[in-house]
Amino acid sequence: MFTMHVDDDVELSIFEPRHAESLFQLVDKNRDRLGVWLSFPEKTREKADSLAFIRKSLTRMADGNGFWAGILYKGELAGSTGFLYIDQEAGRTEIGYWIGADFTGRGLVTKAVRKMVDYAFFELGLRKVNIQTSGGNGKSRAVPERLGFTKEGVLREYEYLNGSHHDRIVYGLLKEEWGEF
Structure with missing residues (x-):
């Protein structure tokens, strides 16, 4: 199992098939809350859906094209973070x-994303990291802003969820900017 130590309470752990039940339960418990901003909760209706997601993530990891990891807080699955893709050429x-x-209000996402940025720049040798968030999701937008990302643009009415269109905010961070914030 591939894990990244973040601090005494937080670890990132690559999802494996054995995580399917806990992942499904966490998504199910937070379905309405997450579904306001993200499309995947609607597609996650049973444990088998989480297992299929995990298998797809492991295939992408084996292909060098991204992965998803659980954010573990004191050993308990609290959320998830991942590389949606990895473009080595670019x-x-x-x-x-x-x-x-x-698990909100503990800085877990900021800590996890900070670790992922370090991994992208110093382990994968990448030169740029992007984060996209829904324009109306202030808590999600706070993460890249807190970590020194630059707001690069707004994709207007980019996504249609729950009967309404949502703008997408694009943030970017170059390797040489990391650590300047």
Whole structure:
């Protein structure tokens, strides 16, 4: 199992098939909350859906094209973060993340994303990391802003969820900017 130590309470652990039940339960418990901003909760209706997601993530990891990891807080699955893709030729990736309601307000996502940025720049040798968030999701937008990302643009009415269109905010960070914040 591939894990990344973040601090005494937080670890990132690559999802494996054995995580399917806990992943499904966390998504199910937070379905309404997450579904306001993200499309995957609607597609996650049973443990088998989480297992299929994990298998796809492991295939992408084996292909060198991204992966998803659980954010573990004191050993308990609290949320997830991952590289949506890895473009070695262009030297860039995009990080996604979400957290369960019971784990908000502890800085877990910021810590996890900081670790993922370090991994992208110093382990994968990439030169740019992007994060995209829904324009209306202030808590999600705070993560890249807190970590020194630059707001690069707004994709207007980019996504249609729950009967309404949402803008997408694009943030970017270059390797040489990392650590300047």
